[in-house]
Amino acid sequence: MxxxxxxxxxxxxxxxxxxxxxxxxxxxxxxxxxxxxxAAQQPAGPQKGSSIPQSSGGIKFGDDWKKCLQLPPKDTRMKTSDVTSTKGNEFEDYCLKRELLMGIFEMGWEKPSPVQEESIPIALSGRDILARAKNGTGKSGAYLIPLLERIDLKKDHIQAIVMVPTRELALQMSQISIQLSKHLGGVKVMATTGGTNLRDDIMRLDETVHVIIATPGRILDLVKKGVAKVDKTQMMVMDEADKLLSQDFVILIEEIISFLPKDRQILLYSATFPVSVQKFMAKHLKKPYEINLMEELTxxxxxxxxxxxxxxxxxxxxxxxxxxxxxxxxxxxxxxxxxxxxxxxxxxxxxxxxxxxxxxxxxxxxxxxxxxxxxxxxxxxxxxxxxxxxxxxxxxxxxxxxxxxxxxxxxxxxxxxxxxxxxxxxxxxxxxHSVDPDDDGGDGEAKQKELGAA
The missing domain is CATH 3.40.50.300 (P-loop containing nucleotide triphosphate hydrolases)
Structure with a gap:
């Protein structure tokens, strides 16, 4: 089918x-x-002649930085309650770096979605999270925003790992991370997956890397070879955790965690949480903050x-x-x-x-x-x-x-x-549909109309 x-x-x-x-x-x-x-019209980054700096050095105190943003066209399409049933928070409410806010708004993300409202402040506090939310409701922003906010550019080691089950998702998350962090002034993001040249990854890790987005097998290989040093990594995110903790991956995940420091932060995001996730949570998470935004799966x-x-x-x-x-x-x-x-x-x-x-x-x-x-x-x-x-x-x-x-x-x-x-x-x-042009709901991680055929 x-x-x-x-x-x-x-x-x-x-x-x-x-x-x-x-x-x-x-x-x-x-x-x-x-x-x-x-979303199709969103620019990949600042256009030629843009007044936006590529680092924090170009924005001076007192500047109206929002007027300098290269915003994508406003998304006026109808949005469902999956992304509009919020508490009314703004991204500015989380005391994020101005340069990160610039990246967020230039992605077209106007206001936090429900899972972002619940997740961002808790993740910023350093607490473990177990979040259950549907795919397509802003989960990537829920963990990438606090992850990038906490990167210390003065430190040249791997500070965060994002684990994903597929190559395509790794590439997608790395692209989003790069776009979000483009004004932060030097956050180094690397995607590594099976099926790509291992030597290229080894050479890349000889330079500074702050964030690695990877599939389990490849990152474990790099860790065991001593190339990816994760003994100082403070945050590990598992996107689509139900797949990562299936029989195909769980042994690899357990071994990767054994190389991390004991005081690391672990964030789990998934649409479903089978028994395997519950067992993993009991073993590796410390008093996790649980988020459940799932009335139904679809x-x-x-x-x-x-x-x-x-x-x-x-x-x-x-x-x-x-x-x-x-x-x-x-x-x-x-x-x-x-x-x-x-x-x-x-x-x-x-x-x-x-x-x-x-x-x-x-x-x-x-x-x-x-x-x-x-x-x-x-x-x-x-x-x-x-x-x-x-x-x-x-x-x-x-x-x-x-x-x-x-x-x-x-x-x-x-x-x-x-x-x-x-x-x-x-x-x-x-x-x-009749659409209110002033409705800002949702984070802009827009997906177009779907046609399914089996």
Missing amino acids: ATARTANPTSVMGLNKPANGQLKGQPKPANLQSIPSA LKGITQYYAYVTERQKVHCLNTLFSRLQINQSIIFCNSTQRVELLAKKITQLGYSCFYIHAKMMQEYRNRVFHDFRNGLCRNLVCTGRFGHLGLAINLITSEDRFNLKGIEEQLVTDIKPIPSSIDKSLYVAEF
């Missing part, structure tokens, strides 16, 4: 060879309208449907969805690398631009395809295999998949309905 989702464009790079995963079709039919995303604003089809009908069904829905971008998940390439080819033949990635491609090409897609250079991505906005997920299932669907409904405590003959555009197209 596969699902398709949309992604938020944010980065650059080009790759045009079909062998590298990018297939370009004919221009999109006129009835497939493109709806601009505010994001509000994401409407799910299913459609019964035969295997032969899936491509025809996708074509019908493309022609009837106003899709900005879609991600389509398949169960095998062979199916990925075949489906991407068929989608291209239907006249739609399409990229694809899978595990058998070189990591360098996968990264470039992924970033090109996020930059909006293509509308559809096929691969093996969210922030408080509207979305749509459609699961195409065969008769053999019906029991899996029931299991998913039970685990998510949700009801996935059959796809109706017509879908209300207000469920996934922001322009069909």
Whole structure:
């Protein structure tokens, strides 16, 4: 079974060879309208001629620093209560460095989301945290903001580690960290994952690194080789902790922690907390502050449907969805690398631009395809295999998949309905809602409209 989702464009790079995963079709039919995303227009950093300094030295006492910011276009799309049900706090309320606030606002993050309100002040105090919140509600900002605030540039050792389960998430978090810290005057962030050149990482660690964002296997390898010295590391974050504490990773995580100082701070963030997380918490966390913002597992604003089809009908069904829905971008998940390439080819033949990635491609090409897609250079991505906005997920299932669907409904405590003959555009197209242009809710970690296809 596969699902398709949309992604938020944010980065650059080009790759045009079909062998590298990018297939370009004919221009999109006129009835497939493109709806601009505010996040898609966010500049990667200060533009040429910007009055914003690249370090804290350019802002003088008494300057109106907010007037110097290069802010992205205001996001006026409708936001759900996942990100708007806040206490009304501002980022300035947390006594953060002015230079960090500059990075936050230039990311388009206007006000703290609920998980950020709960997490930031506690993390700044040095206390361990166990936070349960949905993906796409600002968890990355909840830990990256206090992490960067606490970096001491006078110290040249590794001060924080962010553990993530996948290469793609490591690259995404490192990019966010770099953008948030660009005015801090020298915070050094490094991403390291399996599948990349170990020698490059060793050479990089010969220089100053303050923050490492890594997958467990690679960072453990560097630690055991004595290259990554973490005996003075004061903070370790585990994003998607439920995956990191699964049987695949938990032994590695335990060994990594054995190299950390005893007075380290550990922050766990996840949408679900199985028994493995509870055991880990009891063993390694000291009186953790618990945050639970989970009334249900699925994001509000994401409407799910299913459609019964035969295997032969899936491509025809996708074509019908493309022609009837106003899709900005879609991600389509398949169960095998062979199916990925075949489906991407068929989608291209239907006249739609399409990229694809899978595990058998070189990591360098996968990264470039992924970033090109996020930059909006293509509308559809096929691969093996969210922030408080509207979305749509459609699961195409065969008769053999019906029991899996029931299991998913039970685990998510949700009801996935059959796809109706017509879908209300207000469920996934922001322009069909009346929006208050002065509403600042949410942190701007925007994800566009979603289309799911399984």
